[in-house]
Amino acid sequence: MSAYFVTGTDTEVGKTYVTCQLLRAATEAGLISVGYKPVAAGCETISGQRANEDAVAIQQASSLSLGLDQINPITFDAPVAPHIAAAQTASPIGEQHIKDGYHALGAHSPDLLLMEGAGGWRLPISDTRYMSDVVRSLQLPVILVVGMRLGCLNHALLSAEAIINDGLHLHGWVANGLSETMPVYAENLLYLKSAMPAPLLAEIPFRHTPARTTMASFLEQVV
Numbered sequence: 001m002s003a004y005f006v007t008g009t010d011t012e013v014g015k016t017y018v019t020c021q022l023l024r025a026a027t028e029a030g031l032i033s034v035g036y037k038p039v040a041a042g043c044e045t046i047s048g049q050r051a052n053e054d055a056v057a058i059q060q061a062s063s064l065s066l067g068l069d070q071i072n073p074i075t076f077d078a079p080v081a082p083h084i085a086a087a088q089t090a091s092p093i094g095e096q097h098i099k100d101g102y103h104a105l106g107a108h109s110p111d112l113l114l115m116e117g118a119g120g121w122r123l124p125i126s127d128t129r130y131m132s133d134v135v136r137s138l139q140l141p142v143i144l145v146v147g148m149r150l151g152c153l154n155h156a157l158l159s160a161e162a163i164i165n166d167g168l169h170l171h172g173w174v175a176n177g178l179s180e181t182m183p184v185y186a187e188n189l190l191y192l193k194s195a196m197p198a199p200l201l202a203e204i205p206f207r208h209t210p211a212r213t214t215m216a217s218f219l220e221q222v223v
Contacts, residue, residue, distance in 0.1 A: 001110060001111065001113055003115070004114055004142065005142050006018065007117045008117070008119070009155035012147070017176070019061070020058060022219065023114060026111065032108075036071060036102060036115040037115075040075050040082075041075075041078060041081065054116075056068065058116065066108075070105065073097060074094075076089065082124075093125040112223055136168060142168055143172060144198070146175055147176055148185060148189070172221065173196055174202045177207075178206060
């Protein structure tokens with residue numbers, strides 16, 4: 001089984017989009033794939049049930065047909081930082097609960113298991129613990145989604161530094177276009193390709209489905 005933790009340089013940088021594209025590419029290649037969104041904050045009514053939109057997208061992109069409670073075991077209604085939502089609802093986020101959910105999915109023996117975080121790398125899950133602590137415990141290699149916009153150089157380099165300093169392997173990064181009009185996009189991409197301490201796995205254009213050749217190459221680098 002190939003398993004990775006997918007994180008981002010910030011919230012709303014396309015972690016779920018990239019995760020879903022990779023899961024679908026695996027399915028098209030005849031592989032068994034499953035995504036895992038252990039913690040999500042912000043729910044709406046989807047098909048008659050309260051659910052997180054990102055978690056539903058990951059469930060639908062996975063080739064394994066599993067219940068949403070398996071894909072996304074910890075959910076909060078309020079669209080706020082999960083540890084704040086947990087405190088507001090007196091529902092602590094259990095690290096063991098997250099790890100148990102991961103191992104339960106791994107028991108299905110998928111070819112590819114992608115565990116997606118919420119927000120960025122140093123996401124608090126309590127007043128003293130972070131999602132990165134869970135990833136360290138599981139010793140998962142990391143894929144970093146870089147939202148290509150003003151400020152991405154600092155965010156990308158600091159995120160990469162933190163991941164490596166935590167003793168984890170940064171497998172690579174994805175350049176995800178967030179705008180068609182980002183100033184000096186090519187120059188930013190070129191700088192990151194030279195400065196990031198891990199390879200560029202894929203470049204995904206803004207609001208365009210990535211080419212099959214792009215996703216096939218991406219898939220080859222992770223499975």
